[in-house]
Amino acid sequence: MTTSGRSILALAELAVALVLAALVVFGISGAAPWSSTTLPGQATPLWEGIPGPDGGTVCPLDKRYADEPPTGLRPDVGEAFSRLRAAANSQGTTLCLMDGKRSMAQQQREFDDAVQRFGTRELAAKYVLPPEKSNHVKGIAVDIQPIAASTWVERNGRALGWCRRYENETWHFEYDPGYVTAGCPPLLPSATGS
Structure with missing residues (x-):
C-alpha cells in the first residue's frame, strides 16, 4: 500500500x-436522538433498536463474567446505574455489569440460545424473555455479578430505584425511580411469572 x-x-x-x-x-x-427527552409533536424514541455491548472487560472479582460498559441504557437508567455502582464502591463492593442493554437482535440470540439449551420456548422464557417482552431491550434492566455483588444490590438498591424482580434470577435488577418511595414489587417466580 x-x-x-x-x-x-x-x-x-x-x-x-x-x-x-x-x-x-x-x-x-x-x-x-434516542434520548428519553421528547419534544411536543415528536415521536417517542424507540430503545428496542439500540444495541448494547456484546461483552466487556473481564470482571476483576470473578473471571467467568464480563464487566460491560452501561452504554445503551436509557440516559436516566445509565445515570442511576452509575449512582448504584458508586454507592456499592463506597461500601467496598464491586459490581460487574454482566448484561445491561440489549437490542432486539441481541435478545433474540439470547432467547434462541436458551431454547436450544432448555429444549422448549416455555422453559427458555423462564430465564430469557423473547425480545418483545424483555426489559433489557427497553434499557431498564441489568444483570449483576458476582452473586456477592447482586446480594449487595438486593439489600441496598431500592434506595436508588433498583429492585430484583425474579426469584430464579438473583442477578437481574430493574430500575424504576418509583421503587424508592413505593418499595420493590413482590418477586415473581420467573420472567414468565410462573
Missing part, C-alpha cells in the same frame, strides 16, 4: 472512531 493509501485509511479509521465516540457521548449526555 502506498503512503497516500495508508494516510487515507488512517483518516477513515479516525473518522469512524470520532463518530463512535460522538454516539457514546451523546448517549451519555442525553443529547442523542
